[in-house]
């Protein structure tokens with residue numbers, strides 16, 4: 153083996169976790185190589201947060217993560233905190249802002265975060281090879297050997313690489329055009345690790361029933377709601393799209409939804425809609441039900457709700473409604489039951505729910521139990537964050553945990 157191709161640490165995947173792990177491992181004195189299959193590193197970061205990268209969340213808490221083992225994420229998250237990442241961002245003079253729910257975004261561009269990671273890698277002498285496809289990972293005599301096929305516009309060649317430690321940071325299945333791949337799961341299976349049920353997460357819903365034309369008609373309209381499914385509730389905006397429902401409330405609840413589940417939508421989370429209508433019945437008895445609603449919801453949505461829930465009463469002034477009629481409509485407005493037929497899938501999902509079963513992984517170091525030198529970090533593991541910067545914080549924290557062990 154050519155000495156040049158011998159490394160202390162090889163990292164598969166030059167995304168959030170891979171780059172972050174690379175420069176921390178290199179700062180510990182390791183010779184580090186990153187192999188990235190795309191033509192550039194950090195593609196998902198560039199597209200994240202609407203191009204401004206929601207890079208962490210001030211309010212990170214283990215409750216914001218889903219996993220078969222809800223305790224797994226605790227150690228890494230407590231060792232590398234949001235403040236640690238904020239310190240790094242400030243050190244690089246990156247302008248950022250706090251939005252609601254503690255979410256931190258770049259003011260200028262997500263490029264700032266990618267450039268920061270590349271700069272740190274450069275300063276630490278990390279070697280990064282893009283357009284590189286790894287294969288044939290073999291573990292023998294405490295060393296990992298693998299091949300890498302490099303195909304770019306200028307060059308096409310093969311490398312045989314050897315390393316003491318292999319860090320798998322290839323992410324997950326979501327958004328294949330941004331590097332989403334199942335390579336990490338394949339490697340996990342090669343080493344006899346269980347991969348827990350994979351699903352698209354943080355993803356819009358689609359419908360095939362009566363809701364489909366309604367969503368199409370209301371496409372582009374957004375409204376604050378409270379959404380509940382399987383005991384979890386989120387209060388956020390919901391967006392109608394030409395395919396179905398999206399927006400932060402929907403993305404959040406999609407992590408808790410399974411095929412066949414019904415979700416319940418409270419269209420008036422900030423007010424007691426029934427009392428509001430009863431008061432209007434007394435004060436403005438000539439008003440129509442729909443007109444009363446339009447002080448709190450867009451007319452376009454109110455038009456559709458009328459067709460759905462009180463078509464026969466549409467022209468009857470509220471003063472002529474019985475209280476029980478008002479109650480029964482309000483029950484629907486507070487708990488509108490909708491049944492998605494599917495999600496938009498990995499094409500648009502921000503994350504992949506579930507992943508490699510964490511029972512195989514040390515929560516302190518991310519190393520595979522009983523498999524010295526093999527590490528899995530980031531989204532490939534069965535740790536899925538809520539929307540709001542949590543998934544990047546998991547990538548940074550799990551990468552840091554691994555790097556500290558390298």
Ligand SMILES: Cc1cc2nc3c(=O)[nH]c(=O)nc-3n(C[C@H](O)[C@H](O)[C@H](O)COP(=O)(O)OP(=O)(O)OC[C@H]3O[C@@H](n4cnc5c(N)ncnc54)[C@H](O)[C@@H]3O)c2cc1C
Nearest residue numbers: 165167168169189200201206323331335530531541543544
């Ligand atoms: C559109 C979009 C927006 C998002 N916005 C946010 C946000 O604002 N805040 C937030 O917290 N999270 C966000 N996320 C989620 C977040 O991007 C991921 O959770 C995070 O990037 C996971 O980090 P990772 O290092 O595990 O994987 P990734 O960042 O996905 O990196 C994996 C890397 O591995 C490479 N790779 C894959 N297969 C191979 C292979 N066989 N060989 C070599 N390399 C390979 C990929 O090309 C990629 O570069 C968003 C996701 C998407 C899709």
